[in-house]
Amino acid sequence: MPRAVVPRPRETTARKLSVFLSKHARVRLALLLSAPLFWLGLVYIAALAALLVTALWTVDSFTGKISQTWTLDNIVTVLSGSLYQAVTLRTVGVALLVTLIDVLVALPIAFYMAKVASPRAQRLLVIAVLMPLWASYLVKAYAWRSVLSQGGIFEWLVKPFGGESPGYGLPATIITLSYLWLPYVILPIYAGLERVPNSLLEASSDLGAKTGRTLRSIMLPMLWPAIIAGSIFSFSLSLGDYITVNIVGGANQLLGNLVFTNVGAANNLPLAAAIALIPIAIMIVYLTAARRTGALDNL
């Protein structure tokens, strides 16, 4: 029997390097990781660390410059000030509500996309969900300002039924934020649903489970990480927003507004950094809890 002859590759430098790399997995790993870690470590972690250090400094009230005297004053102010407590509660409340609304709205449409629609309709629906992401965030927030304004389309639509527009305020902020982050929640949930094999669902019903039972006992446990993954987006994006609340929120302030005014108008970066610790701490708690569900692999 003639044996296939594998031609011997020429011993070029690239070939030698390739042989070396395929024998040394650690070197391969180091090469893969060095650039991303250099970037994220140098740009991001260093910047975050520097910000945290700034929170321990103060601003000289005469010159307006940062003086590097170590103090816990800013942290104490933020932790004990009733303004900060109230705004924190309000912000977390808004972020939780936005997340809840987005998940509740995303579930049926993602389910329809993944499990009911034909492949062709599925593709069109993904396009339909992705497209609004390209209309500017600001334009969409402004469109809601227009929709909810006095004499706007919302009032025009509900007036015949005796309803009225909520006007500008926290409800408008929650509606607008839910609207803005909805695609970011639909996409991971849709991807999660696609990964739930139909055969499992069929097996469940063959074994006698009703639809509700199958959804609860088979679908939900498998989908849970994807839901948490989607919620990370809506929660964190809401937590730091200050522009939407300026556009549709009336006089209400969220944490983002407090940080923004202290960086800009008040020129007090140390205090702004101290306030920024609140959303950082909240997100770290949220991410730690999310990691246990395996959600971070589902973003």
Added chain:
Amino acid sequence: MRLSRIARVTLGTVAGVILALVYLPLMVVLVNSFSTSTNLTWPPPGFTLEWWGRAFRNAGALEAIATSTQVAVVATAISLLLGTLVSLALQRHSFFGRDAVSLLVILPIALPGIVTGIALNNAFRTILDVRLGLLTIIVAHATFCIVTVFNNVVARLRRMGTSLEEASADLGAGVWTTFRLVTFPQLRSALLAGGLLAFALSFDEIIVTTFTAGSGVTTLPIWILDNLFRPNQAPIVNVIAVVLVLVSIVPIYFAQRLAGAEQLQK
């Protein structure tokens, strides 16, 4: 689980209503771009093409679009490279601190934009002492865009498995050849999807951009924020938003078609 006809129809209706609600504000933007009223009165008192004509001659808007495109292209390219590298490292190797690295990739998008914004602003100005401008925006955007590429590529690598790559190595292909002929072609549509999201994210970002742009550079979102509340400019902003949504159909469609074609091959 077999959904009854009623359940299917109900789900379809709910999905339809949600989509209608998603597109309602966009319709308002579309209609307002033709409205003769500059202060959002509903229903519009009359229709005009004036804003469409003026939008295409508006130098500020066109320049801002060019700036944003430049930033988004470079930031996307950087995030494609770094995102692919870190995905290969995390998905094809196990090592100490793997979880920490994946958290590090997610962190820039999981922490609120304003935190990222002031942290980078502070670092650029006081530590690195660089002037804020195009370069600092690109660095900032690339940082939070890595995660969209990472997500798509990691999911694809997980689904691909390693058997094809191993077969390629067994047949004598080196590391480079295997990547070029086996790994990369399978990653292509994931890279396209991740890259598109990264581009969209960068193109539309306003909060981090505000803090890293300095005074000389105007990206499109910054231009929009400057002009949104000016009565004579707001309708032009609407025109630009409509054009962006329409233009975005093309890349999204091709990304979907590529993904669909790959699914059929399996």
